[in-house]
Amino acid sequence: MTFEDFRAQAHRFSDWMTDYLETVETRPVRSQVRPGDLLKQLPAHAPSGGEPMDAIFADFETLIMPGITHWQHPSFFAYFNANSSPPSVLAEMLTATLGAQCMLWETSPAANELETRMMEWLREMSGLPDTFTGTIQDSGSASNLCALIAGRERVTQRRAAHGGLAGESAPVVYASAEAHSSVEKAARICGIGSDHVRKMTPGPDFAMRPEELAAAIRADRAAGLAPSCVVACLGATGLGSVDPIRAIGEICQQEEVFLHIDAAWAGTAMILPEERHWMDGIELADSYVFNPHKWMFTNFDCSAFYMRNPAELVDALAISPAYLESPDGEQMPEYRDWSVALARRFRALKLWFVIRSYGADGLRAMVRQHIDMAKTLETRIAATPDFEIMAPRRFALTAFRYNPGGMDEAALDALNMRLVRAINDSGRLYLTRTTAHGRVVLRMVTGQIYTEPRHVEAGWLAIQEIARGLG
Template sequence: MQSLFDQVCSETSGDMDPEAFRHYGHLIVDWIAGYLSDIRSYPVLSQSTPGSICQALPRQAPVQPEAMETILADFGRVLLPGITHWNSAGFMGYFGLTGSGPSILAEMLDASLNVTRMLWRTSPAATELEQVTLDWLRQMLGLPEPLFGMLHHNSAILTALAAAREALNLQIRQRGMAGRREVARLRVYASQEAHSSVEKAMIALGLGLEGLCKIKTDQEFRLDVEALEEAINEDLARGWRPCAVVATVGTTSTTSIDPVPQIAALCQRYKLWLHVDAAYAGVAAIVPSKRWVLAGCEQADSLTVNPHKWLFTSFGCSVLFTRRPEIVKETFSLTPAYLQNADRAPDLMDYDLFLPHRIPALKLWMVMRYFGQEGLAARIEEHCRLARLLALWVDNTPDMERLAPVNLSVVCFRIHPPGIDDELTLELLNERVMNRVNAAGHFFLSHSKIRGKFILRIAIGNIRTTERDVRGIWEAILAARQAEVCLLRTNRAGNQFGIKRKINLP
């Protein structure tokens, strides 16, 4: 009997037969549904070794067509073991990314339409849906009108700082910076806890890492406003040209929230562009009792919020809001003859460095409609409750030490047994506990360093994470702690623990 593949491939050209597409589409959707319902059975952190996937794949591309059955089998055999399952309820490292059901379905529709949101006319629905959806989000967050919003694949810091530079009226768009002695070196300010994307933007914009001034933080890891003003005045005296300040609402390591109202007042006084990075924490303002996280952000020139971090929308959905869209357009608008048109509608490509976008608003629109504001707020609030519960367990455990406030849904702590105060020893102990938990496959947690101290960091943000999962990772940490502290005390006399940094776990 002929296989479906043989029947379809009797054609010498053309796409997959619609009936074959329907058949395999049903198979894939069924697999996705089963995967999501049974995701706890997969090891959260991939168990692959470097190079193993490359070795399992052919060195050359296929010359002849291959059956979809073969391709899908290789997906399961070769690729799936190399996946770290960010969609897992046990993924509690970094900031989790959740592809919720409506978001996954929207991605399928988006891929099927396969349009590009450049000009309004290249797909009117893509542009207008984005305008409507982001205004819905603005209202949910309690931000005032008017705010212009558009979607980016990831962080929009490059766009924001390019606009800040253009706002200085130095004609950099036209004349550049190289060789212009009349243009002072530009300076951008951010806290020591700001995301590394700020540094990458400085590199890309030609401002250089030396152009970024990192400001010290207070006891709660928030930008020190007095130190910021001192740095600005020192730079002015030395001939620098202050350009912008990046404030962070929800820093990566500790989710600290910079004092945006005071920073905004300072920026107004010195005529500096204020960009607020609220990529993770901004969506918490959907919860009415947490509107305070965006206090002062209405005064920012630009603001980033990432629904793909904590609004259950799959990756590639970062929002840039700005009060000064005309500056952004002046920075990036460049329309070649073949794209010029007389449509009386906004062309979102004029506000962005990158041209190709699909319909990024589609998945956010579907998520917002499916869960509703109350449903989204309830899920975010539950994650915050779970973080507070975990923090309580940490605080009540004698040899555990919490090292940062729990502002939202991230808990930073370390194991600190009595009598062990050497920082290198503590770092190795906590690293080994983390590696032991992660190697077991049920959970994944990540680490960071704050003020030179190695910390364990649990971020609760996946839509599938429940109290059962949080209790599970806590019990796994306690068990790993007991095992590693025993090893430490056994080996301490011979100083083996500090020397053998890498050891195969039993």
């Protein structure tokens, strides 16, 4: 492809991108294809010769787009959002063009120093302690893994990274049963193992109970094990629950256990002063993560990971062969040593574009509107006789179920399973399900960048119509 061909195609692609975002609302939210549909249409072997971009793009539209679930659709209420935004997309275009691999200060000084400043901006916007220092990871899962590694190193007095866990008292991790599955996966990866993850039974508000945590730590110490890390949730994935950070932090201080706060989704809400009461006790934490790629309108991947003492992680991960020596970078943090991967994308650029484009006040206004829409939805559901709220609303997440009456719990579970399938098959909106105290519930997140009150209202009306049509 010549540069002139590239220029022409780039203009064409940018027009398509704009048209897509302007019209995405007209598409079914969730892809309507069946398993294997695309594979049946793709050649079994790669082409021997190059093909024209016009043909490739035509196949993109006819083959790929039908199999896309539209995360930027204003009626996408499932999971937690993976928000994009026009400023972020433009930054990603520049990032892809530069093609920089930002593993060292030397390999892209601007990427290193912009990342440092963006983490300071996010820290200030979120009301985090000045003692926290951060880096951008690719995901909350990677950030949780780094936290568990740091906790493991603390409890083994930094021996595990070099000598392994043989001969050490087995480290133990503690988290609410509502915590994200990445916590258990991280324990597997870093050698702690699933069997040494204690899943605390949550209380009525789905939050961790400090007294149960304290008892579990004491019991493990008495059994010769080594409590290493507690993961507290600030906006757990299933129901958005928030663990009592101060009470948990005080236990961790007394027991000398590493405390990590997983705020992957709800951390964005901390840019609102009225929501920061949920962070009470944050100064007791050793690490903290939230993902701007969820609710801060920044394209995936962008996970902000903070530590009070980065040396606990860097000492475990830093390996410096001669080919990675960078004398000019000694005055700056080398973020390659703060994460598992050596290769690093220029993630800070899109964050810079987003924050500057919207401003801190503009971002606060959008997040505040999403929470207000959830409050209105909660009120509507609570006032509807054949629906019921199943967990306290947290931020922009509402959990509820359909209950027409006269059915036992097993039958209600089956009914709500049918309901969520019917909703998603309709293409009108997209929800996910979870469980609340063992019962099937629907979860609806009003955090998509293009979502307006009219979309939430239309979604709620569609839910009622589909539910009552099930029979």
